[in-house]
Amino acid sequence: MSSSYHHGNLRPALVLAAAELARAKGPDGVVLREVARQTGVSHNAAYRHFADREELLAEVATLAMDRLEAAMLARIAGIECDQPDLLSRLRLREVGRAYVGFALSEPGLFEVAFAAQTAHVDVPDCPESPASPESSDSSGPYGVLGDVLDEMVAAGAMPAARRDGADVVCWAAVHGFAVLHLHGPLSDLPAEIRDVTLEALLDTVERGLVGA
Amino acid sequence: MSSSYHHGNLRPALVLAAAELARAKGPDGVVLREVARQTGVSHNAAYRHFADREELLAEVATLAMDRLEAAMLARIAGIECDQPDLLSRLRLREVGRAYVGFALSEPGLFEVAFAAQTAHVDVPDCPESPASPESSDSSGPYGVLGDVLDEMVAAGAMPAARRDGADVVCWAAVHGFAVLHLHGPLSDLPAEIRDVTLEALLDTVERGLVGA
DNA sequence: GCGAGGAAGTGGACAGTGACAACATTGAGT
DNA sequence: ACTCAATGTTGTCACTGTCCACTTCCTCGC
Secondary structure, eight states: OOTTTOOSSHHHHHHHHHHHHHHHHOGGGOOHHHHHHHTTOOTTGGGGTOSSHHHHHHHHHHHHHHHHHHHHHHHHHTOOOSSHHHHHHHHHHHHHHHHHHHHHHSHHHHHHHHHSSOOOOOOTTSTTOOSOOSSOOOOHHHHHHHHHHHHHHHTTSSOGGGOTTHHHHHHHHHHHHHHHHHTSTTTTSOHHHHHHHHHHHHHHHHHHHHOO | OOTTTOOSSHHHHHHHHHHHHHHHHOGGGOOHHHHHHHTTOOTTGGGGTOSSHHHHHHHHHHHHHHHHHHHHHHHHHTOOOSSHHHHHHHHHHHHHHHHHHHHHHSHHHHHHHHHSSOOOOOOTTSTTOOSOOSSOOOOHHHHHHHHHHHHHHHTTSSOGGGOTTHHHHHHHHHHHHHHHHHTSTTTTSOHHHHHHHHHHHHHHHHHHHHOO
16 A cells, blocks of 8 residues: 555644544544554654644644634625715624624634644734835735724724724733633633623723714 | 741742742643652651641642732833713723733642642632622732633723623633633744734734723 | 551552554555 | 655643552540
């Protein structure tokens, strides 16, 4: 058999198996030996493709980030409104719901996405890059959020003076909400209360960004 | 020697050593065998006092929560203002700064406080308990926050209709901010930007709770 | 006094893990 | 056809959490 010894494309197969383990059991469930077992390969095989368990985890993390971004974009696309300012505000809320929804429906992937050490993001907070004056790279979930916020400013729904740092503010709010309800102290609250509280959070943030 | 075999009060000593390890290396640094080593006791000794590593971790978690609460109370106490509504708003901001400040200055303890599985909190969201009509138990950091929010309502700084869920909103905002800047994607942002952004977050939340 | 009984601590063992080193297999390029 | 480097494998080590049987020592009833 030619396919017995050499797997062919092990690396993506390992990442996929690791992602499945992450979905099911969270970051601690991604055990190198189990990943190899499920891929039908002996342990240590992964070391030809990843320097470290951490490196495999990081790959799964970017995969999770991609899915999160996809979920956010999908939810945003379904919104319609003829008033531009209202539209942008509805989009911001929906981005928040998508973020929390992803975290709660895919807790394992969400945890891995933020548990990996090497998951740093390019934050364009320093306005030193003269190129691309508007609409930053839109890479990743952070970029999607940034675009929606830019949209709000452009539509007049939010003062431009508040644009700086607004990404982190929104991100922190929904991230904290998700974490507290996931493996945090609020994890056994009934879903009904959780959803109502999320709307209250979105209300508060929106009022804080838009209002006087 | 009478003190050679029996330690005397091992349990608190173990908790203290575990807390020190947690401070230095985070949750994963709290290794049962290392805790025992540093306490001058053989491994397995801890099993007479804790069913599980998790149980020891939980103890450290409550210790961390206590310190967090103490830090919040200390920071609140230092505020003076003769206008009650402004005072309550300043207190809310200071609670947020204390929370983030603790997380960033004691990352290990902060992580342990929320990494432990068994760290659930009594959330008085269900208004079914007829006793103690106002001002809930004020136990833990959550209680301190709740008291300040009650104060805001009493001082007329915040509409009473927004009181429900406001605790979770504030908590989520600062918790997310702390987590993202701690072991999250924003962990290598310069402190200056971080602080400015935190003020922006506090502005937004305050405006969202107070404003029209 | 004193001796039994249980609490507190010890040493050994086991399965599981991540990581390293040496060896085996195979396909690609000459 | 022959090399050779990439890819997988087996073997091993240190470390961890947890269980087990054993030892030491304090306490309490007599």
